[in-house]
Amino acid sequence: xxxxxxxxxxxxxxxxxxxxxxxxxxxxxxxxxxxxxxxxxxxxxxxxxxxxxxxxxxxxxxxxxxxxxxxxxxx
Numbered sequence: 313x314x315x316x317x318x319x320x321x322x323x324x325x326x327x328x329x330x331x332x333x334x335x336x337x338x339x340x341x342x343x344x345x346x347x348x349x350x351x352x353x354x355x356x357x358x359x360x361x362x363x364x365x366x367x368x369x370x371x372x373x374x375x376x377x378x379x380x381x382x383x384x385x386x387x
Contacts, residue, residue: 325370326363333358342371346381353378 321341322331333356339345345353350364368377 322367326359326366329358330360330363333363342367342374343376345371345378346376347379349379349382 320331320335322334322339326334334345334353337356339348345367353359353364353367354361364378371377371380
């Protein structure tokens with residue numbers, strides 16, 4: 313059995329339904345999530361509060377957060 317390469321930047325960070333929701337909405341990278349609000353992500357079918365928490369934890373490793381590139385609060 314060959315090892316599969318990581319196909320999504322979200323793989324292993326969020327659940328598969330959340331990953332599919334992000335990809336269906338056109339998101340491909342963690343950096344893209346700094347340009348949208350938490351409310352926008354929560355509006356995606358299959359994406360919930362746990363996804364926000366796990367993605368913010370991952371983005372925090374890079375000094376970023378969901379919506380951090382939006383002028384003002386971003387939440």
